[in-house]
Amino acid sequence: MEQKFCQSCGMTLTNNDLLGTNADGTSNDEYCCYCFKDGKFTQDISMNEMIDHCVQYLDEFNKDCEVKYTKEEAIKEMRKFFPQLKRWKNKD
Numbered sequence: 001m002e003q004k005f006c007q008s009c010g011m012t013l014t015n016n017d018l019l020g021t022n023a024d025g026t027s028n029d030e031y032c033c034y035c036f037k038d039g040k041f042t043q044d045i046s047m048n049e050m051i052d053h054c055v056q057y058l059d060e061f062n063k064d065c066e067v068k069y070t071k072e073e074a075i076k077e078m079r080k081f082f083p084q085l086k087r088w089k090n091k092d
Contacts, residue, residue, distance in 0.1 A: 006032035007087050008031050008050065021033070021037055
C-alpha cells in the first residue's frame with residue numbers, strides 16, 4: 001500500500017482518524033485533521049511557518065524513525081520535501 005502524507009504538514013496518514021474533513025463532514029484523504037477541518041485549513045500560514053511549527057514535534061518523530069534528525073537536519077529535509085506537497089507546490 002502506498003504511504004500517504006498530509007499535503008500540508010507532511011505527517012504520515014496511517015489511519016482514518018488522522019484525516020481532515022471536508023465542509024460536508026466527509027473525510028479528506030489529502031490532509032490531516034490538524035491542518036484541514038470543515039473544508040478549510042486550520043491555520044493561514046506560510047510554508048516556512050509550517051516548517052517552524054512542525055519542527056516542534058521532532059522528538060516525537062524521532063521516536064518512530066531509525067534515523068534520528070537534529071533540528072537543523074530536519075529543517076533542511078522539510079525545506080526539500082514541503083515544496084512537493086500540494087499546499088505548497090508552485091507557491092513563492
